[in-house]
Amino acid sequence: MTSIYALILALHSTWRWIVLIILIVSLLRFAYQKKKRLPFTPTDNFIKKAVIIAFYMQALMGIILYILSPITQYFLTHFKTAVHLRQIRFFGMEHSSMMILAAIFLLIGSLKSKNADTDDRRFKILLIWFGLALLIVLSSIPWEFSPLTSRPSFRSF
Numbered sequence: 751m752t753s754i755y756a757l758i759l760a761l762h763s764t765w766r767w768i769v770l771i772i773l774i775v776s777l778l779r780f781a782y783q784k785k786k787r788l789p790f791t792p793t794d795n796f797i798k799k800a801v802i803i804a805f806y807m808q809a810l811m812g813i814i815l816y817i818l819s820p821i822t823q824y825f826l827t828h829f830k831t832a833v834h835l836r837q838i839r840f841f842g843m844e845h846s847s848m849m850i851l852a853a854i855f856l857l858i859g860s861l862k863s864k865n866a867d868t869d870d871r872r873f874k875i876l877l878i879w880f881g882l883a884l885l886i887v888l889s890s891i892p893w894e895f896s897p898l899t900s901r902p903s904f905r906s907f
């Protein structure tokens with residue numbers, strides 16, 4: 751069990767870079783297409799789907815970690831004391847709930863963009879919802895430089 755935990759933790763840590771790159775590239779692409787008044791192409795649709803798939807894979811790993819992690823287990827079994835411990839509360843509550851919120855924002859953006867009547871509006875919807883999701887993700891990652899909850903930028907497998 752411990753080795754599965756270590757493996758998923760390393761995967762979850764590494765996959766964050768893929769999620770961030772795809773999300774940022776998608777926003778740059780959508781902004782460019784919108785500015786140049788270009789149509790919403792199959793490439794844009796592919797990029798949109800890639801963001802959703804990459805993010806939901808990360809969320810799935812996160813949910814598995816939530817079940818396996820000694821930190822979240824401690825949080826769940828000692829809730830009254832753990833809720834006052836910054837690092838434990840971060841993974842038990844803040845990180846997970848904010849990332850679920852980001853997943854919902856991505857889904858709303860993706861679904862709403864499908865029903866947009868013009869391509870310009872489609873890009874605008876994606877920029878707003880994916881942009882908000884990126885802000886949430888950036889503020890909820892336990893960055894190595896964070897004085898509050900710091901985790902390594904790269905973990906070895």
Ligand code: HEM
Pocket residue numbers: 759760762763765766767769770805808809810811812813815816819820821822841845846849850887891892901902905
């Ligand atoms: C539903 C969504 C998510 C859940 C439930 C979740 C859950 C967790 C949990 C429980 C841990 C702590 C594991 C431990 O140290 O024992 C963790 C760590 C972490 N999560 Fe998430 N997570 C989610 C989404 C994300 C996303 C979207 C990102 C970034 C794109 C992310 C980045 C990280 C990073 C960088 C760590 C630190 C890994 C390490 O210690 O090396 N998580 N997550």
